Amino acid sequence: MKIILATTNKGKTAEIRSLLSGCGVEIISLADLSAVQLPEETGETFPDNAIAKARFVSERFGAGALADDSGLEVDALGGRPGVRSARYAGEGAGDEANYTKLLADMEGVPKGARAARFRCAIALVMPGGATMTFEGALDGEIAFSPSGANGFGYDPVFFIPEKGRTAAELTPDEKNAISHRGRALVRLKAWFALRHKLT
Numbered sequence: 001m002k003i004i005l006a007t008t009n010k011g012k013t014a015e016i017r018s019l020l021s022g023c024g025v026e027i028i029s030l031a032d033l034s035a036v037q038l039p040e041e042t043g044e045t046f047p048d049n050a051i052a053k054a055r056f057v058s059e060r061f062g063a064g065a066l067a068d069d070s071g072l073e074v075d076a077l078g079g080r081p082g083v084r085s086a087r088y089a090g091e092g093a094g095d096e097a098n099y100t101k102l103l104a105d106m107e108g109v110p111k112g113a114r115a116a117r118f119r120c121a122i123a124l125v126m127p128g129g130a131t132m133t134f135e136g137a138l139d140g141e142i143a144f145s146p147s148g149a150n151g152f153g154y155d156p157v158f159f160i161p162e163k164g165r166t167a168a169e170l171t172p173d174e175k176n177a178i179s180h181r182g183r184a185l186v187r188l189k190a191w192f193a194l195r196h197k198l199t
């Protein structure tokens with residue numbers, strides 16, 4: 001079975017291709033097909049956005065498609081930045097601007113009330129429209145100042161109590177083993193492996 005990945009990101013494509021090797025699927029990157037403009041992320045939830053992107057690509061090319069959406073939910077901010085994580089400090093804002101705004105919004109919030117989690121949703125739309133989502137989360141709390149140089153996005157201000165470090169202080173392997181994205185991918189792989197076994 002051929003599955004188109006709704007991203008032109010080479011890193012994501014290589015990661016999914018290697019994860020799903022031996023599961024009877026051929027992963028095709030959007031970068032290898034005619035250029036398409038993915039729909040805007042206007043949904044209210046991560047699964048909504050992932051499904052919209054996967055459905056669009058599936059219908060456009062008449063094949064199965066996979067897409068993901070992820071972000072940070074902070075309890076003290078009523079779940080924000082949520083689906084607006086990438087553009088929290090404004091359209092086109094960089095990682096540092098986004099987490100600096102987050103720290104400013106969290107000013108005065110005490111240590112015990114800074115719970116947050118990263119969430120990831122992966123949507124699979126099969127040819128014909130059958131749709132599934134696979135989700136993963138990583139719990140943590142918002143630090144009082146940034147620390148660490150690895151990772152991206154909100155990693156420097158996302159403290160993981162079980163590790164005693166921020167996500168930006170973990171090695172890539174340490175982060176992948178526990179991350180929201182890693183956990184959603186494990187569920188996706190389990191589904192493909194089961195399907196492969198049964199067909």
Ligand code: IMP
Nearest residue numbers: 068069070071072085086152153154155
């Ligand atoms: P997406 O590319 O639409 O899924 O947007 C994801 C946004 O959420 C990124 O731009 C980051 O701001 C944030 N985000 C998602 N996953 C992570 C992570 O693992 N570490 C730090 N920030 C993340």
